[in-house]
Amino acid sequence: MRRTSRIGIAxxxxxxxxxxxSSPTLVALPAPSPREGHQNVGPTSGATILLRPxxxxxxxxxxxxxxxxxxxxxxxxxxxxxxxxxxxAVARALRAALSQRLGASRVLIDGDGRTPDADLxxxxxxxxxxxxxxxxxxxxxxxxxxxxxRGRADRTFLEIPLGxxxxxGIATATAEALGRLADVLAAQAPCEGPELAS
Numbered sequence: 001m002r003r004t005s006r007i008g009i010a011x012x013x014x015x016x017x018x019x020x021x022s023s024p025t026l027v028a029l030p031a032p033s034p035r036e037g038h039q040n041v042g043p044t045s046g047a048t049i050l051l052r053p054x055x056x057x058x059x060x061x062x063x064x065x066x067x068x069x070x071x072x073x074x075x076x077x078x079x080x081x082x083x084x085x086x087x088x089a090v091a092r093a094l095r096a097a098l099s100q101r102l103g104a105s106r107v108l109i110d111g112d113g114r115t116p117d118a119d120l121x122x123x124x125x126x127x128x129x130x131x132x133x134x135x136x137x138x139x140x141x142x143x144x145x146x147x148x149x150r151g152r153a154d155r156t157f158l159e160i161p162l163g164x165x166x167x168x169g170i171a172t173a174t175a176e177a178l179g180r181l182a183d184v185l186a187a188q189a190p191c192e193g194p195e196l197a198s
Contacts, residue, residue, distance in 0.1 A: 032179030047117035097182030
């Protein structure tokens with residue numbers, strides 16, 4: 001083996017080792033807290049809902065945490081990343097918040113074999129910090145699976161003041177925004193569930 005090949009291999013190994021040694025800190029998106037004074041609906045009352053895969057802007061659908069925005073310029077954390085793909089984290093947190101508000105048996109998991117009364121689609125147009133607040137802009141649609149009810153669609157704008165523009169602060173504000181969105185969605189669910197035998 002040539003001497004230059006050995007040096008090249010040694011440099012490559014040193015570079016890989018240096019990259020592995022500087023692994024990023026991971027931050028997890030917490031589950032939203034239930035609202036104070038909010039009582040869950042009984043698990044057997046109301047329509048069942050299936051949250052369809054959510055849609056996020058491409059710049060958010062990645063691991064780096066966006067900690068600020070200045071117009072069209074994004075500022076991302078250099079050494080902190082989301083612990084899971086952000087799309088998965090947002091869907092998990094929103095599903096948990098809906099379960100808290102509607103009852104766990106009313107929020108279905110894809111593939112569990114039950115047919116939902118409504119499909120819920122959510123497209124996030126914004127879910128990132130700007131000017132000291134976390135902005136949530138989401139279009140959502142309930143599509144009823146029975147002919148007895150009509151669906152509903154709307155758009156929700158929320159701003160949550162940021163305590164700090166750190167990845168942990170962004171995660172906390174994002175969870176709060178998703179909890180507030182779940183409040184709106186739980187109040188708007190239009191579809192009728194099956195009639196219960198008395």
